[in-house]
Amino acid sequence: MNLLSALLKRYWLQLVFILLMAGAFIAGNVWSDRG
Numbered sequence: 001m002n003l004l005s006a007l008l009k010r011y012w013l014q015l016v017f018i019l020l021m022a023g024a025f026i027a028g029n030v031w032s033d034r035g
Contacts, residue, residue, distance in 0.1 A: 008015070
């Protein structure tokens, strides 16, 4: 658990960026599927 906490402290910005990119990608797919 301590290792996970250290990793989150070091890489939380990259994790947030990846989540935002994944969310935008999924939203784009859903939007284009709607027409």
